[in-house]
Amino acid sequence: MLHKPRNPAGAHRPVLSELSERSREIFRLVVDAYVETGEPVGSRTLSRLLDSSLSPATIRNVMSDLEEMGLLFSPHTSAGRLPTDLGLRLFVDGLMEIGGLTEAERAAVDGQCNAVGRSMPEVLEQATTMLSGLGRCAGMVVAPKSERPLKHIEFVYLGPGRALVVLVTEGGMVENRLIDLPLGLPASSLLEATNYLNSRLVGRTIGMAQQEIFQELETARAELDDLSRKVVEAGLATWSNGNKEGALIVRGQAHLLDEVTEVGDLERLRSLFAALETKEQLLKLLESADHADGVQIFIGAENELFGLAGCSAVISPYRDSQRRLIGAIGVIGPSRLNYARIIPMVDYTAKVIGRILG
CATH class of the missing domain: 3.30.390.10 (Enolase-like, N-terminal domain)
Known part of the structure; x- marks a missing residue:
């Protein structure tokens, strides 16, 4: 399901220092469960996952506090909790551990982006398909007009x-x-x-x-x-x-459709891809990438374009040897993207494409 939770009215943006160690651990487990299953997690499930001997009642109190802070919400009256967009942002910015890629993963990206015997559009399409294959996401690349000597x-x-x-x-x-x-x-x-x-x-x-x-x-x-x-x-x-406008390549849209459970979600996804096809949105994505030093993460309602469909996006610019912006590559997926795995993969893929461009 593509959830679109909003923050409670008047809720301020919490910071990690406001959370106790116990709150952080419970919050982290809720997010981990959401990324894994997409389902709400309840206090009894959390009590089995925690190393400590906290009772379900104590865990419920902590989750209520996290809900008051705008980090969690309950999709149904008697259901467990899910992270809000604000909660996911806090998790990605401060609690998530992002490791580097293994040598095997780097070699796989290098192989998929190998430019020998292939045109640049073919390289970009292969890279986009590869990122889509990470799971539950669509791969996307924005390529502006090519102007190479x-x-x-x-x-x-x-x-x-x-x-x-x-x-x-x-x-x-x-x-x-x-x-x-x-x-x-x-x-x-x-x-x-x-x-x-x-x-x-x-x-x-x-x-x-x-x-x-x-x-x-x-x-x-x-x-x-x-x-x-x-x-x-x-x-x-x-x-x-044939080279006047930028190009948008999207692969793996079916991964997003797998997450759709309601007719309204399907319509929002259609609206998202229609919006991405417009020149205005291409330019906005490129402008956003041009101002970024590395990977940019757009989570749900934080961004008008991706919030439209309750999606998140991880996007990184790729540049030539003179640091000139050439394009941007990344993924679009449900808010429960596996950020810890996808962020370094998108980052490294953008760097490989930049090296190919020279």
């Missing part, structure tokens, strides 16, 4: 009227676009177009050189025949048009 560009003949534009960036990423060609185009025109663009694009981004190239073409200063000129124009236009 080029190392090589080439036109590859595919058949009558068709060619492939292959671009290799200085970081070794390979990107491809299909273009239409004039029928009867000789192979010499493709070679001429390839040589012309390589002489002007290597070491520069398409955005940096595009205006200069079009100006050359318009003033007939480019020493190209008519067919080669059409190849150059088609290649630049196709690449630029």
